[in-house]
Amino acid sequence: MTRHTDCYHCGLPVTDPGRWQVTIDGCARDMCCPSCKMVAETILAGGFNEYYRLRTGTSGQAAPEQNRNSFTRYDDHLYQAEFVRATTSSQTQQDNELEAILVVEDIHCAACCWLIEQALKRLDGLSDVIVNLSTHRVTVYWQPERLLLSTIMQQLQQLGFTAAPYLPHLEQTRTESLNRQQLLRLGVAGICMMQVGMLSIALYAGAFQGIAANHEHFINKLAFFFTLPVVFFAARPFFKGALRSILVARGNLFRLGMDVPISLAIVAAFFSSVATLFTQQGEVYFDSICMFVFLLTLARYLESRARQQQDQQLYQHPVPATCELVSDQQTLTVATTELQNGNHICIKPGATIPADGIVIDGSSTVNEATFSGEQAPQHKRPGDNVYASTLNCDGSLIVEVTHCQQQSRFATINRLMENNRLERPQLTPLIDRIAGFFTFVVLCIAAATAYYWLQQGNPHWLEITLAVLVVSCPCALSLATPSSLAFCHRALRAAGLLVQSPQVIERCTSINHVVFDKTGTLTLGKPHLTQSYFFSERPDNATLELAKALENHSEHPIALAFAHIHTDLVASGVTIETGQGIEGTINQQRYRLGNAAFCATFCHQRQPDITGTNPHGSTVWLVCEQQWLACFFLADSPRPDSAAVIQQLQQQGKRISIMSGDQHDAVVQLATELGIENATANMSPEQKSAALQALQNSGEQVLMVGDGINDMPVLSRADISVAMANASDLAKIGSDSILLVESLQPLLSLFSHSEKTRKVIRQNITWAITYNFTALPLAACGLIPPWLAALGMSASSLLVTANALRLKTINMPRANTTDTTSDNNLRSPMPDRA
């Protein structure tokens, strides 16, 4: 294996070193593709060299440059209506200023934010730009008469960021307002805790040095005022939780949540302190209440922030906002939302279909990967159905709308998905049941303690009971697992794997068999130029450029194989024969690119013989009228990192299998190339399921990686399922986790990090149980005052959260490897910048 370098911009392996180089800070750096090179050059040209020094991690792979016209739809008023509004803020006194929120998924670090802000601010007419790193959103304010939104979008594209309009989401808006609420409660509790703490210092000093009774009373009253917002505002979630848990438990005392003893303690302490204020006899606990509420809120806040995974944009396959309505021989552009059943719409090649309908005129191929996961385009003729969100490839269609936007299959699936996510059954993990039982025990012990000390005539019975309630609350126990999982999931998401099911980490450590699908999983799933034959006296590059110039007009997946070629040639008078090929004029000469039969009808020379065979891919010929020019073999090649990942997994002692529906030869060839022994080809989904079940029956724990809807049954049967980034939406919903990047590397992170997570969870649970069992008897004996109980219990929760925080970053497994070649293939999270 040749030594690989990683792309300096995006960190993907460079397949062709030296081809795309950019000099950054005096060093020549290799890039993986012309797009990355272009982005790096744009960044340098802007004087933003600092970006590369200060970023943490690598940037996203740059998307191929799009031509300006592809952004013009953002200037359309109908389209803008959905996400652009006039500025409301009074800070900028510009009349006629617009604002829009864009989602830019590739924002990774503060350097990205800086780069975007600095570069956009140079645009004339842009008043302000705010980049939010947590939510990956960019808010832009601009003056429409001086700047077009499409220019902003294009500038972002040139910097290597892909932007999309932000359309708010019900669930997401709810989480965001919840976040603010939590922060408010935390802050208020914190401020008040500090004030009450300051007052208690006076009281403690008074207890030692003596204090006038009226002064003490005055200070207590003030502490009462500071405690009010803590009890009635900051602690409200605990009361709510307690109430809900009592309602849900319906008499089953073992299912009481830990909010019950917490609320009980707060309420009891608060009212007994208030009583003390009036009677001037007994103790006040305002300081303990404030500290307790603050520390507990802090622990929960940290946990919930880690838990929120912002997967907002994951499923949004945007349906175009505008479309061409055909009425009375003329076409006009209307908003998709205005479409009605029975309308006729015209769909141009390369456009996304806006609504479900029946083709009434024209023929084309449509890529329905959104639904079927099948990348190969389907032929559509009059009478066929087309569906919203699918992509029209190479011909124009006139479609009669049968299901407008809200009734379309796409909308239905989207709704289904939203519901599934909101109503996903919350499994009660074992630890929560233990905590529920423990809560009940704590309540019993507290009652027994109170009874005992009352019988003994101890005036401090309430104090002791409060200490028992507070000190032994199993908060740390219930925080132990979710906080660790939350931080682990967050780290994995940053590494490119979205975990959807909480069982993944738990099961992952026992996985000993990994099953891969072939196409789109181990391979790229896109045709790739594997071999070219040239028959003319022209330079090979010139011939390739001819092919590229023709393919520029095609949306067919085959065009992807030529995407890396650059040409200034322009083809005119292009016609596309669906399923055959493409024909066009370049420099006054007609050319055809397509299958052999299509070319043979154009050029009457004898078809040249070629030595190789290409049984698994398509073969494309290029001809002009006089002669055959070239023959291209296209095939699906393995992902650059597949071999390295497989090797690492094998080193960890995991068995690897391929289960594929493809032809035998192609599968065997790939398996040999990647060093995989078990490869089965020609499998139907049912056979895959059966084979998987057989593996499981023989005691294997199986992780399955796949895409496409035909993998659905297998994926749902596997112990852990992983869907690829480009998998169909249904496969994504059904699977336990989703790879967010076009790479298998995150699988390694998943295995290494879940091991570490399990360790942390075990430590946390051990600590929580030890703490509760030591503190409980001490408190019951009256040896712990309430303030110390509050401190101990909250400190225990915080300790557990802090321990979980260690999982926030992933150490790439490269340290464990002994093999240097595979080591070089691994993407470093932080490339050297000497």
Added chain:
Amino acid sequence: MESIYLIIPVALILTFIGIAIYLWAVNSGQYDDLERHASQTLFEDHLDRSDTDKTDQTDNSKADND
């Protein structure tokens, strides 16, 4: 010691003013991004300034920032 009857209530009022400012700050979205601003100081903003010099003639609102 009678001064505490004046000073501590003043502290109470100041605290509630502080809380009010905090509520306003959170609700106006100033705390929506808690990750980024930690490293804000690492980045120079002179690029912005040199740039505004160029566009001063056209954009007066920007000049106020300098």
